[in-house]
Amino acid sequence: MSPGLESTSVSVLKGVGPAVRETLAKLSLVTLADLWFHLPLRFEDRTQLTPIRDLIPGQTAQVEGLVEAVERGFRFRPQLKVAISDDSLGTLVLRFIHFHSAQAASFQAGARFRVYGDVRLGKDCLEMIHPSYTRVLADTPLADALTPVYPLTEGLGQKTIQRLIQEALTRLPPESDFELLPVDLRVRHDLPGLRESLLTVHRPGPDDVADLLAQQHPAQRRLAFDELLAHQISLRQIRKLTQQLPATRIIAGKRRKPLLKALPFQLTGAQTRVLSELDRDLACGKPMMRLVQGDVGSGKTVVAAIAAASAADAGVQTALLAPTELLAEQHYRNVDRWLSPLGIRVVHLSGKIKGKARDKALADIAGDADVVVGTHALIQDQVRFRALSLIVIDEQHRFGVHQRLSLREKGLGALVPHQLVMTATPIPRTLAMSLYADLDVSVIDELPPGRTPVATKVISNSRRDEVIERIRAACAEGRQAYWVCPLIEESEQLEAQAAEATFKLLTESLPDLPIGLLHGRMKSKDKRATMDAFQSGALRLLVATTVIEVGVDVPNASLMIIENAERMGLSQLHQLRGRVGRGRIASSCVLMYQPPLGALARERLNVLRETEDGFKIAERDLQLRGPGELLGTRQTGELAFRIANLSQHAEQLPHVSAAADWMLEHAPEAAERLMRRWIGQQARFADA
Ligand code: ADP
Ligand code: MG
Numbered sequence: 001m002s003p004g005l006e007s008t009s010v011s012v013l014k015g016v017g018p019a020v021r022e023t024l025a026k027l028s029l030v031t032l033a034d035l036w037f038h039l040p041l042r043f044e045d046r047t048q049l050t051p052i053r054d055l056i057p058g059q060t061a062q063v064e065g066l067v068e069a070v071e072r073g074f075r076f077r078p079q080l081k082v083a084i085s086d087d088s089l090g091t092l093v094l095r096f097i098h099f100h101s102a103q104a105a106s107f108q109a110g111a112r113f114r115v116y117g118d119v120r121l122g123k124d125c126l127e128m129i130h131p132s133y134t135r136v137l138a139d140t141p142l143a144d145a146l147t148p149v150y151p152l153t154e155g156l157g158q159k160t161i162q163r164l165i166q167e168a169l170t171r172l173p174p175e176s177d178f179e180l181l182p183v184d185l186r187v188r189h190d191l192p193g194l195r196e197s198l199l200t201v202h203r204p205g206p207d208d209v210a211d212l213l214a215q216q217h218p219a220q221r222r223l224a225f226d227e228l229l230a231h232q233i234s235l236r237q238i239r240k241l242t243q244q245l246p247a248t249r250i251i252a253g254k255r256r257k258p259l260l261k262a263l264p265f266q267l268t269g270a271q272t273r274v275l276s277e278l279d280r281d282l283a284c285g286k287p288m289m290r291l292v293q294g295d296v297g298s299g300k301t302v303v304a305a306i307a308a309a310s311a312a313d314a315g316v317q318t319a320l321l322a323p324t325e326l327l328a329e330q331h332y333r334n335v336d337r338w339l340s341p342l343g344i345r346v347v348h349l350s351g352k353i354k355g356k357a358r359d360k361a362l363a364d365i366a367g368d369a370d371v372v373v374g375t376h377a378l379i380q381d382q383v384r385f386r387a388l389s390l391i392v393i394d395e396q397h398r399f400g401v402h403q404r405l406s407l408r409e410k411g412l413g414a415l416v417p418h419q420l421v422m423t424a425t426p427i428p429r430t431l432a433m434s435l436y437a438d439l440d441v442s443v444i445d446e447l448p449p450g451r452t453p454v455a456t457k458v459i460s461n462s463r464r465d466e467v468i469e470r471i472r473a474a475c476a477e478g479r480q481a482y483w484v485c486p487l488i489e490e491s492e493q494l495e496a497q498a499a500e501a502t503f504k505l506l507t508e509s510l511p512d513l514p515i516g517l518l519h520g521r522m523k524s525k526d527k528r529a530t531m532d533a534f535q536s537g538a539l540r541l542l543v544a545t546t547v548i549e550v551g552v553d554v555p556n557a558s559l560m561i562i563e564n565a566e567r568m569g570l571s572q573l574h575q576l577r578g579r580v581g582r583g584r585i586a587s588s589c590v591l592m593y594q595p596p597l598g599a600l601a602r603e604r605l606n607v608l609r610e611t612e613d614g615f616k617i618a619e620r621d622l623q624l625r626g627p628g629e630l631l632g633t634r635q636t637g638e639l640a641f642r643i644a645n646l647s648q649h650a651e652q653l654p655h656v657s658a659a660a661d662w663m664l665e666h667a668p669e670a671a672e673r674l675m676r677r678w679i680g681q682q683a684r685f686a687d688a
Contacts (some may be wrong), residue, residue: 005043005173006677013167018640023155024164033677035168038161039223039642040148043204043212045145047118052090058594062115063092064136069301070107073557074187080503082107084115092119093127097501099177108491120594121462127502130494132158140169145204146212152491165202172198180670181226185662188657190218197222224644225652225659231641232437232660233671239299239438242287245416248389250282255342259306262341270446271303278307278420282390288670291436293426294444295614296578297451300422303444304392305335305371307420312344312370316389320373322542322584323394325350325524326531328558330553331394332373339371349374349383352524390588392420426614437657444617453612454581455588458565458594458605465562467590468509475513475540479585480557483543486564487518495545496521501564505516510541518544546572555583565591566601569623573575573605574614581612642678 003684008031010024029035050061063442065084068091068228073079080103092608094115096103117131150161172178175195181658187194190371197219204212211217260267267275274292279405281288285511294300320335322328327588331346340346347369349361365372366384421439459467469637471481485502516530527547535537535554542548542557545567560580565573573591580587591605607620663671 005171005177006031006673008032008171010035010164010168011030012171013164016164020160021152022529024099026153027151027156028118032168032171035165036172036202037642037677038150038165039201041151041502042149043146044116044149045209045213046147047145047209048208049114049142049195051088052084052086052089052092052126053128055090055092055119057119057126057412057597058596059119060117062114062116064112065092067107067109067111067113069109070104075523080104080107084113091125094131094133095122095129097126097129098497099269106135112138112526116139125283125651128215130259130497142204146209148202148204151270154493163574168657169199169202173185177507180667180674181659182662182667185659188338189223189652191222194222194226198427199313215645220643221652224641225640225656227644227678228614228649228652228656229663230674231661232656233664234236234675234679235437236660236664237361238524239289242416242438244291244589245287247285247287247418248314248316248415249285250307250310250314250316250418252310252388254281255309255313255344258307259338261343263302263338263501265448267302268444268446268448268452270444271299274442274444275303275306278303279310281440283488287416288390288420289439290419290442291421291423291439291652292442292444293336293423295447296551296575297447297582298444299448301331301334302338302393304394304422305338308335308371308411309339309344311390314389316387317365317369317385317390318371318390319378319385319388320392321370321376321394322373323376324547325352325375326373326527326547327394328373329528333369335373342579345372346371348372350524351375351377358429362451388417389415390420393424394422414473426618433603437596450584452581452584452586454560454577455586456577456591456609457588458602458609460597461564461592462561462595464608467592468506470590471541471559471561472513475561478536479539480534480539480554481561482557482560482576482579484548484562487543487544487546487567487572492520495519495611499543500593506541513541518547520545520547527657546576552579553554553577558583558585558587560589562590563592564594565605566593566597570607570617571614572606573608574612574617577612579609 008033009021010029011021012032016024023374024030029038029454030585044060046062046373050059051066052063052065055061055063063084063086065086068085068566070083071081073081075577078231080099082094082096083091084094092115094117103575112135113133114136115133116127117128119126119128141456148162148165149158150159150165150319152161160498172195175193179194181191181194185191198429200208200217201212201223208217212220224555233396271573276292278288278292281290292300292303304320308320311318313316322329322331328350332346336346336348345364345368347361347364349358349365349372353361361435362383368386368387372376372378372385390412419439426443432594474481483506485495488498499517500517507515514533516534518527518530522530530539530542531552534542534557537556558580560577562568562576568576576590589608591608593601593605597605604621607617609622611617
């Protein structure tokens with residue numbers, strides 16, 4: 001068995017020069033194997049056409065029609081509207097908020113287009129916003145199988161990635177050189193061959209359609225098995241290797257008492273218990289590897305800060321890593337406020353700190369800083385610590401599990417830093433133990449006293465006007481509100497555009513209200529300015545993408561509107577809702593959905609109405625997400641798996657564990673190769 005072909009560079013493919021290679025590298029697509037294992041996010045059904053007259057808002061559909069009219073707005077409303085109609089005598093408007101002139105010119109009256117997108121109710125008739133479209137002839141055949149849709153990055157179009165993957169597949173090795181699972185294991189669990197499975201998901205045949213859409217195809221089950229197995233194997237290796245290494249002994253010292261006394265609140269019982277678990281780990285001379293789970297608002301940060309104070313007492317450093325700059329900054333403020341009065345030096349480092357300030361921060365980190373707060377750029381930069389001994393990673397699910405590996409190198413010579421991982425997405429304990437096979441688990445299962453419950457409502461998008469009225473009323477009373485825009489899986493850019501469009505609409509509807517906009521594509525300076533203005537109350541309404549989901553803390557905000565809630569995972573909705581209910585004011589959350597809402601989707605949203613307990617929500621989410629419900633994969637409630645899906649494949653976990661045992665013992669080389677296929681990219685990414 002030679003792994004040669006797997007590690008062949010993508011540049012052997014037609015049309016991949018240095019520029020394309022670089023773009024692909026942004027998605028960690030470097031080798032042919034990376035392309036083979038770049039799996040579809042979802043599938044589009046372009047095998048049929050829907051008569052325009054039969055379209056229903058909320059539906060995703062393909063239609064074909066002739067251009068009737070084109071209208072192009074200038075200056076203040078530079079949007080492009082194209083009306084098309086078909087034999088059913090229905091009319092559909094295609095609306096583009098961002099477009100090129102050439103694009104506008106391509107829509108000539110009478111030209112025939114095939115269009116695929118989400119149908120919604122526009123001002124006067126049905127419309128699709130930014131649909132995908134191609135010009136066709138009257139007899140252009142329809143696709144005879146599903147179209148895979150892949151994750152993209154800027155500068156890489158769906159058609160290009162589709163073509164490259166198809167071409168890479170022509171170089172798949174024969175099964176005998178490729179399959180890593182032993183035959184008896186495959187037979188026992190009824191798993192098809194690897195080669196065949198990859199070909200099925202990338203090139204589905206007409207017979208595969210129903211099973212693939214239901215995420216029930218044996219090929220999907222096979223690939224999920226491999227992916228879970230690769231994760232298990234690598235987590236076990238990490239744990240095994242780490243446990244053999246020495247670490248600094250950290251014992252709570254002179255600052256513990258004054259710190260607890262100076263805090264503006266008393267720790268909850270759960271916080272105290274978890275803190276003692278951390279104390280025990282930190283003192284034993286082996287690297288701590290612990291996951292702290294706790295619901296939104298359960299007070300994880302302060303527990304980490306207290307551990308950091310112990311490290312400072314022991315004369316060593318702590319790094320606190322947050323997934324976004326927004327959150328890093330907020331942590332910095334809190335931790336600094338709690339610790340610096342005790343003479344602990346807290347330093348903030350982020351990508352946006354430049355020039356002299358940066359040099360100073362770097363010098364501090366190499367010098368007498370005790371606690372360093374930043375984004376995970378802290379790992380990737382050439383940051384040198386004096387004595388890094390404790391690494392706290394907040395909101396773990398935003399980090400690749402394997403990015404944690406690269407942290408180790410930042411330690412003190414032979415001593416390995418302790419690792420504390422905090423996640424705000426509660427997951428059932430059995431799952432946590434399989435998924436974080438390298439970590440011990442602690443749970444903060446109690447909220448601080450004095451929280452106000454959040455009243456949650458589920459209402460249709462068609463009542464948008466009422467919702468806007470509600471915002472007007474709430475803000476008139478001095479309250480603040482969030483408006484969360486729909487999640488768009490494939491592209492952060494499209495998501496940002498949609499947020500801008502919503503921002504415009506709301507600004508028109510609420511002209512007297514100071515409204516801010518926040519999305520992932522903004523410059524960090526602008527993000528911070530917007531966040532500060534919202535925090536200070538200068539902005540009353542914040543229109544945002546899901547970037548606000550993690551950790552943002554503005555107690556005066558008491559109204560949360562979430563658009564297209566039916567597209568999001570329950571855990572994510574729970575996170576978003578956790579942004580309100582933080583102060584004394586009664587808070588509410590409005591989950592808007594695009595009708596028609598299926599029974600299952602309705603039940604899912606109802607779970608949120610019924611409970612605010614993150615663990616219960618996580619369990620219900622798992623139970624409910626049965627087959628048939630097509631969900632986004634970018635659910636932050638779950639780890640970033642490419643194909644494995646905890647609700648569908650949870651029952652495989654025990655088999656995966658057993659297979660991991662077997663492979664590590666009997667086929668260590670195959671285990672290594674399997675890890676490289678599925679996790680290799682992330683490991684390389686972390687090294688970069
Ligand atoms: P999360 O666990 O979601 O990260 P945070 O650490 O952000 O929660 O804490 C949420 C808020 O609760 C913060 O404002 C924090 O200062 C406060 N807090 C933490 N612990 C307590 C406590 N024991 N009593 C009261 N407030 C607390
Ligand atoms: Mg937090």
